[in-house]
Amino acid sequence: EDGSKLWLRYTPVSKEMAKNRSITADAKNPVAVQAQHELATFWKGQSIDLKLDKKLTHLKDGFKITGHRDRIKVTAHEPAGLLYAAYHLLQLQETDQQVLNLNVEEIPSFDIRMLNHWDNLDRTVERGYAGYSIWQWDDLPKLLSPRYEAYARANASIGINATVINNVNASPQILSSEYLLKLKGLSDVFRRYGIKVYLSVNFSSPKILGGTSDSDPLNPQVILWWRNKVKEIYSVIPDFGGFLVKANSEGQPGPQDYGRTHAQGANMLAAILKPYQGLVMWRAFVYNPSTEDRAKQAYQEFVPLDGQFSDNVIIQIKNGPIDFQPREPFNALFGALKKSHEMVEFQITQEYLGFSNHLVYLAPLFKETLDRDTYADGKGSTVARLTDGTLRPAGKTAIAAVANIGDDTNWTGHHFAQANWYAYGRLSWNHQLASEQIAEEWIAMTFSRDKQFIAAVKEMMMTSREAAVNYMMPLGLHHIFAFDHHYGPEPWGDQKGGRPDWMPWYYHQADTIGVGFDRTASGSNAISQYSPHVANIYGDILLCPDQYLLWFHHVPWHYTMKSGLSLWDELCYQYDLGVKQVRDMQKVWDRLENQVDQQRFAEVQSKLKIQAKDAVWWKDACLLYFQTYSKRPIPYDIERPVHELEDLKKIKLNMKHHN
Ligand code: BDP
Incomplete structure (x- = not known):
């Protein structure tokens, strides 16, 4: 038992049982076929009818399930919804839940539920603690490791539908024609599981790869280079998702190298991607050695640009103002950008939490940020509601997290680190789920359905983040x-x-x-970046919760x-x-x-x-x-x-x- 099966331990139904059943799908789409296949192989009930209904747009890529174990009807608007419904049913089955009188409707919290791999082309992984990258670039696109499909299936089973396959400290090489063909190999596998591929891009790619004189976003030669490159990408990968960009951050190139703003840089790419429905995730993780408090810098950089970003740009913001620490207050940018689309970036890989040596269950950390009330639009302006389209009109809504996956047999180095991948996926699907429930599901599917076992392990997981x-x-x-x-x-x-x-x-x-x-008015005054209600609490030593005391005072x-x-x-x-x-x-x-x-x-x-x-x-x-x-x-x-x-x-x- 090496952990390689993750939480996917369904046992196939017997030949006998498989005989007299009807598990049908009215769609021929490969994702729908996959859904049918999963149920035909593992579902222990009698009949299931999988249907697409073009009228049910409100479902997005979610689903409806009605009926009881032996007679179930699944409807979805997208083929992926059928697949998610299949995994939902299997999860009910594997966790011994009643499947009588089902009447389930699930609509995902975020449209784009994304993993960010910090994988380099030489197969090292920045802040990866589970071996080398799972992408075997030398063998692609000819040889497709079986791990790619296992990866896609695991992600689909928890609702993840997007993946950025390379490091934010991006090598321009990823955009070479040679690598795009390798990427096509991966995207063809992922597509069957409803997963779109995105790329991290290096802002200097035109100069380094294309030989332009510079990479100034206003230089027509540069724009032309990107335009041709994007065209090439879509000719190879027609459903390509878009770009993730780390610009002018920790030594990476960016528009500021040419006196341009983040908005000018992002919008140049966004305009080129737009005809293809592509997106730009532009990271707000910027800071420079200066006398200014690092915790204030992203806000100072981005708030003046609010209103300038194109509508297919989403500002990707780390959960806290510094950098994935064991505990941080929420990033003041959430809510402060009033006219820009925002998304949260979490870190699943445990860069600051004991690598793959420490057992730290991260669902409580993720929820702590998602549930925090920023008061940006009055009471109830939680980070989750600011980014999921509830409070503010959004184009596509999104959430991202840095993956902890590597080529280790058990995928994540520590058996319990699998729970963090799982929990992130479940919360990106439904941010209202409780950490406890997610832990219970994961334990039951990964280890044992024994009630006492689940209770004991859950308790251990639930204290682990506070312990760290x-x-x-x-x-x-x-x-x-x-x-x-x-x-x-x-x-x-x-x-x-x-x-x-x-x-x-x-x-x-x-x-x-x-x-x-001291981040109060007598110190760096970072507190002033929060809405008055929050600033009054965190800024007052008597009111500030102990957990943030030395952060602010x-x-x-x-x-x-x-x-x-x-x-x-x-x-x-x-x-x-x-x-x-x-x-x-x-x-x-x-x-x-x-x-x-x-x-x-x-x-x-x-x-x-x-x-x-x-x-x-x-x-x-x-x-x-x-x-x-x-x-x-x-x-x-x-x-x-x-x-x-x-x-x-x-x-x-x-x-x-x-x-
Ligand atoms: C920091 C990491 C660094 C990353 C950077 C980032 O130490 O390796 O490149 O974040 O997010 O946490 O860009």
Whole structure:
């Protein structure tokens, strides 16, 4: 049992049962045929009728299911809706739910439910912790690995319908004719599962690949190059989705290299894609080393451009204002852009959450952002409702997340990291689902349907994200990771000559008085980017929730917290709690030994050991380091540090980006 089957463990019906049934589809579309095939192979009931109904536009690519187990009718507006309905039925079957009197109507929350792969053409993966890229470029398009279909099927089973197959730090080479043909090989497989292909593009492609004098978006030669390239793409891949662009960010080229704005750059591409119904996802992840607080920069850059973006441009915004930290407040851009389409970008790959070594269930993190009320259009302006078309008219609505998939046998490095891929897909389909429900489904389909087993594992998953925050960066601390690889703690980190906005001291601001980043009016005033209601809460030290305290405030060590403890003591107890929570996760897992296959049990068990050791490492490193400022004792009822600070400072992990 190597985990390669993910949550797709349906067992085929017997030959006997298969004989006298009628599972019919009135559509000949390959996606509809796929739906019929899945049900014919795995559904244990009698008759199913799959129908397309062109009138049911309100369903989008969702579906309606009526009837009972032995007589079911599925209707959809799109062929993909039939496929999603098939997986819905199989999920009910696999999780032992009643299929009597079904009357289900599901309409997806977002039109475009997208994965972003940060895969390079040499098959390394930026921030990938599950081996090399699954795209075998050397063999494409001739040889199609069976993994491509398995990948597409897994995505379709949770509603994902779009994939950006290459890194946002994009090689221009992906747009070469040679690679476009390879891409066609992939897109032909994905199409049967309702998945469209998108590409990350390098803004300098015209110059590098096409030999134009520059890549200025207003240069007619440049525009002509893009126009021809886009034409070529659509001649090879007629349903191509569009471009994702990281421009003028972390050294990537962009329109600003030529004195043009993000809007000018995005609109140039959008105009060319428009006749093909193509889209531009333009990333808002921009910041520069300057005296300005990094957390404020994307807002400062993009808000003045609001109203200038074409209607087939969507601004793709990371969930928080810095960078996929274990916990961040929501990005102030959500709602602040009033006339531009916005979408959320999450990170499934655990760049800042212990790679594929730590068990961290991310549904609660995703929901924390989606459910946050920005108050941008009054009460109820959650990030989800601002981006799903409920509150503001939108063209196509979308959501994206950076994938954690690699060529490891179990796809994601850690068996439980599969749950994060699953959870992202389920939430992109329906952002109102509860994290608990998603966990239950996933456990039942991946491990066991035993009620007690599900309850125990769910409990472990549900605490795991808080545990990680507690042992890494409680109370709003952020970005105190080791330089570059972002695995272990390095609150003391200071690379000589390095960018200040990549140094931990920039973020924690520890001194003899206290710790935390003052983002109120007396500090960087990042708080002013939020709507007044939110700013009043986060900006007031008395009202600010503990979980964001050190994000927004520089707080004295002796400050009395809501708990009655001093800040210093509270910090110590939080780190200690994180360690204890991981120890508890170990206990829960060990107790389940007889209920899990040997291989997955042992593999998860040994990952939990790493996580427990890392948690102690984090706790000791952070407490011993911050203690050099607080000059206060670690409360005596807490486990004592087992490391010397000086030894921890010497740890040089040989963690390459690509391990
Ligand atoms: C950061 C990663 C970096 C990415 C960048 C991005 O450390 O590798 O290229 O985000 O999102 O989190 O562009």
